[in-house]
Amino acid sequence: MTMTWQETHRRWQALREIEESTRLDLSGELPWNDEIALIFGDRDCLVAHLRYRWNLTVEAQLDQDLGPDERVAVLRDLRARHAGVLRILARYPERGATSGGPLVHAS
Template sequence: MTWNETHRRWQALRAIEEQLAASESAELPWSEEHALVFGDRAGLVAALRYRWELTVNAQLDTHLPERELDEHRQRLARRARGVLRVLEAEDARAVA
């Protein structure tokens, strides 16, 4: 993947995260541009899941006391509630 492709992918993910944060919907946003960047809906879901995992791994200090760690985890989840709502809906669809 070239630098331009990587940059375009991260820009698209940030825009999608902002869109999801402003919405109460658990529906995955989709457009022709998303198809060009992520291939298909499963590719976008995988990218959102990967970005969430990166965020958690990068921002949670596992050496914090348990109470502080839980508080920080909750703050991260509130900030990413739109993405998590979509990921939970996708997980539920996969199980059904």
């Protein structure tokens, strides 16, 4: 199924809003309401999109030209800024994975 530009834009906007709303939420609860359900269909789809966005963010920020100490600092900063999403991802492990992988853990 192809998405229109407007649907794609709305989905990315919803992900940004969810990231912002979970920034200070220590519960790790997945936000869910009728609007989110309309955009993503189900919770698994939303979690998959949050995981994709997190991985994309990490890949974009962890420049290969950075030294090891710089990479650690950048990853620490990313984990702090996206702590709410990481708490959600920790509660909803990737299907088929035995662990969330090194990038998901917020500690």
